[in-house]
Amino acid sequence: MKSETEVVSAITTRHFETGRWTRLTIRGGTIESVDPAEGPEPVSGSDPWVAPAFWDIQTNGRWGISFSDPALTVDQVVEIVLAQAEWGAARICPTFITASAENFRHGVQTIAAACESDPRVASGVVGIHLEGPFISELDGYRGAHPLSAVRDPDWDLFQELQEASGGRIVLMTLAPERPGALEFIRKAVASGVVIALGHTAADGPTLRAAAAAGARLSTHLGNGIASPLARHPNPIWEQAAIDSLDASLIADGHHLDPATLRVLVRAKTAGRVILVSDASPLAALPPGRYGEWAVDPSGKIVVAGTPYLAGSNQGIEVGLNQLMETAGLSLAEAIATATTQPARLLGRPLPTLTAGQAANLVVFEHDARGVEPAFKLIRTCVDGRWTEVNQPGVKDDAAKRSVQISSNT
Structure with a gap:
């Protein structure tokens, strides 16, 4: 069985800064490599994009x-x-x-x-x-x-x-x-x-x-x-x-x-x-x-x-x-x-999509035409762990939770 640090995943998306297709390989909680990738040249509203979380x-x-x-x-x-x-x-x-x-x-x-x-x-x-x-x-x-x-x-x-x-x-x-x-x-x-x-x-x-x-x-x-x-x-x-x-x-x-x-x-x-x-x-x-x-x-x-x-x-x-x-x-x-x-x-290292950095990133759709929201979150990777985004509606089934709000005073 592989340990958590050995789990490898890869995504091919458009880079948020350049719009170019990029393949990111993630090993455990770290970005292992960032390489150019092939993809359709015309930008579509359904293309996946990637940025730091x-x-x-x-x-x-x-x-x-x-x-x-x-x-x-x-x-x-x-x-x-x-x-x-x-x-x-x-x-x-x-x-x-x-x-x-x-x-x-x-x-x-x-x-x-x-x-x-x-x-x-x-x-x-x-x-x-x-x-x-x-x-x-x-x-x-x-x-x-x-x-x-x-x-x-x-x-x-x-x-x-x-x-x-x-x-x-x-x-x-x-x-x-x-x-x-x-x-x-x-x-x-x-x-x-x-x-x-x-x-x-x-x-x-x-x-x-x-x-x-x-x-x-x-x-x-x-x-x-x-x-x-x-x-x-x-x-x-x-x-x-x-x-x-x-x-x-x-x-x-x-x-x-x-x-x-x-x-x-x-x-x-x-x-x-x-x-x-x-x-x-x-x-x-x-x-x-x-x-x-x-x-x-x-x-x-x-x-x-x-x-x-x-x-x-x-x-x-x-x-x-x-x-x-x-x-x-x-x-x-x-x-x-x-x-x-x-x-x-806060004086912390800047989050980037580069090899050796923590695997903290978001995958999203980007539509610059004004037809759909310009940014639509799809999933998030936090230290190598992926989370799908529930859309649409109230997330986390919150309506079923017992809510108790206490005073701050």
């Missing part, structure tokens, strides 16, 4: 399970991380929203325990993203984060959480206007943590000071913001104008209207955009009310009874189509927003 640096849970749940278990983390292949992701940052110190501590310890219990999870978790608790307390800017847990930056608390996580916190979103934020940014950056600005009502000078202190990202730019805003200046345009800040965007068709998405992509340029799912704990669930949150028939997730968005019900695939069809990015530019650009932000 996605990196999603902001995902909050799935199937009614929140990473921020104070009762989160190791088994739940394992299940959610491994299921990301069904949405094309090989690497993710489990994301915690604002919560008490006790809940944060439990959450990061549970992620660490899951990584230590299963090498597949250790490989799939590129690091932890703390979205809070050092954010704006103002309605609108705070979004769905619980007011009771919002607080000023606390370096001692952060160090405690970093130790509890086994050093796995790699990204933190905060509001730079909070007292002590600039000094916190400098310390975090010196420790190797990437700082993002988000859920912030900061003015231009404060945002620019945060960037000068080392902040490198605007978290879901255009969201986590109050509905009534000054025409200009405001935190959206101020961050869009800071060239040293990349911007993560939620391009699910709900968080940003087409014109805003197009303008933000043009302002930041394609090379400074990072596509995120911001997948909610309700991701992959059918429409309905789930405790404090609700999924409407269009798939939009909100805090029940309010207009406040509470994450997305879509994977990266939907965002890629929005970036191509609405913002005008090429296939290669769009895929870079979910592969090389998040990896570069």
Whole structure:
């Protein structure tokens, strides 16, 4: 019997950067060879294409399970991380929203325990993203984060959480206007943590000071913001104008209207955009009310009874189509927003389709004619393991799951 590392598979597809037919041979969890291949010259909408698998640096849970749940278990983390292949992701940052110190501590310890219990999870978790608790307390800017847990930056608390996580916190979103934020940014950056600005009502000078202190990202730019805003200046345009800040965007068709998405992509340029799912704990669930949150028939997730968005019900695939069809990015530019650009932000080796690299890739159909979605995911390979994508409909038979949503406070 062959061991897992000896399993060999091969695919012949069009390369996402060149459009040329390419044969990839995979042995175990590694790309063994990449060679030119023969295939029909005219491009068909049904041709298979290949690209690196996605990196999603902001995902909050799935199937009614929140990473921020104070009762989160190791088994739940394992299940959610491994299921990301069904949405094309090989690497993710489990994301915690604002919560008490006790809940944060439990959450990061549970992620660490899951990584230590299963090498597949250790490989799939590129690091932890703390979205809070050092954010704006103002309605609108705070979004769905619980007011009771919002607080000023606390370096001692952060160090405690970093130790509890086994050093796995790699990204933190905060509001730079909070007292002590600039000094916190400098310390975090010196420790190797990437700082993002988000859920912030900061003015231009404060945002620019945060960037000068080392902040490198605007978290879901255009969201986590109050509905009534000054025409200009405001935190959206101020961050869009800071060239040293990349911007993560939620391009699910709900968080940003087409014109805003197009303008933000043009302002930041394609090379400074990072596509995120911001997948909610309700991701992959059918429409309905789930405790404090609700999924409407269009798939939009909100805090029940309010207009406040509470994450997305879509994977990266939907965002890629929005970036191509609405913002005008090429296939290669769009895929870079979910592969090389998040990896570069986190200081990790860039995912490529080259011999010797980890076998993390997506096979998809690409129709540039506008007749069908420009990107349609078919299957995913994560460290040599293939996962077929269930299309269409609610994935993972989520409707049959018993859903329990717990408060983060």
